[in-house]
Amino acid sequence: MRMLSDSEKRFIDISKKILCELREKRPLIHVISNVVTLEPVADVILATGAIPVAAYAPEEVEEVTLRAQSLLLNTGTPTSERRSSYLISGKTAKSKGIPIILDPVGVGLSKFRIEIIDEILAKVRPHVIRMNRGEASFLVRRDASHLKGVDAVGDDLTDGEIKDFARELGAVLVITGRENVVTNGEDFFKTDLGNPLLKYETGAGCMLDGVIASFLSLPNFSIFERASAALTLFNYLSMGSDPSNLKRSLIHAVKSLEA
Numbered sequence: 667m668r669m670l671s672d673s674e675k676r677f678i679d680i681s682k683k684i685l686c687e688l689r690e691k692r693p694l695i696h697v698i699s700n701v702v703t704l705e706p707v708a709d710v711i712l713a714t715g716a717i718p719v720a721a722y723a724p725e726e727v728e729e730v731t732l733r734a735q736s737l738l739l740n741t742g743t744p745t746s747e748r749r750s751s752y753l754i755s756g757k758t759a760k761s762k763g764i765p766i767i768l769d770p771v772g773v774g775l776s777k778f779r780i781e782i783i784d785e786i787l788a789k790v791r792p793h794v795i796r797m798n799r800g801e802a803s804f805l806v807r808r809d810a811s812h813l814k815g816v817d818a819v820g821d822d823l824t825d826g827e828i829k830d831f832a833r834e835l836g837a838v839l840v841i842t843g844r845e846n847v848v849t850n851g852e853d854f855f856k857t858d859l860g861n862p863l864l865k866y867e868t869g870a871g872c873m874l875d876g877v878i879a880s881f882l883s884l885p886n887f888s889i890f891e892r893a894s895a896a897l898t899l900f901n902y903l904s905m906g907s908d909p910s911n912l913k914r915s916l917i918h919a920v921k922s923l924e925a
Contacts, residue, residue, distance in 0.1 A: 680894075694733055728754050
């Protein structure tokens with residue numbers, strides 16, 4: 667395992683403080699997620715110390731969101747009903763200052779997904795957007811050539827383009843690939859920390875969403891710092907181990923803080 671950079675060490679230290687507080691406060695995380703990966707996402711949220719709730723029906727999502735401390739929107743398996751739920755929950759959270767993370771899974775794959783994600787970006791304006799390089803390339807350049815299914819096959823966005831897009835959206839971007847980037851348009855964190863085998867683990871990005879959503883639920887530190895800390899912890903725990911054991915590694919990390 668390579669030595670951590672100064673920035674990575676700083677974000678690991680922040681993650682330890684956040685994990686301790688999560689175990690104490692047990693915040694509620696409202697998840698409207700990909701049905702393919704909902705179970706590991708919920709498990710990872712529980713492992714951080716937060717409590718997940720998955721409510722999709724338009725008839726109840728406003729009420730559930732009002733009880734939550736953060737909201738995770740994942741468009742991996744969109745439907746017309748979920749389209750309504752994304753907007754109802756997102757607008758409710760935004761109006762109450764509840765942090766929102768969006769994972770625009772497979773944007774560019776179909777007109778339907780593009781319409782949904784453009785609608786969320788315009789009407790909800792999430793605080794954090796977590797995506798792979800192919801999804802980022804589509805949103806920045808409207809170029810779908812870097813996507814194959816929901817996976818990225820390209821990695822050519824410049825740092826300047828990413829920072830400009832973050833400023834345009836007024837959001838923190840978390841972009842994962844060979845290199846991982848977090849930026850709000852001003853602050854900029856880049857790291858290659860992580861396990862290259864993560865790309866072969868179904869739902870690895872969705873599990874990262876869950877850690878970020880948990881970290882966003884607490885007000886300490888800036889949103890940029892919380893997102894960077896979640897990314898650094900997630901990637902650090904994946905190094906030198908089977909990515910399928912990420913949940914177990916996170917549980918052990920939290921337990922070590924309690925010792």
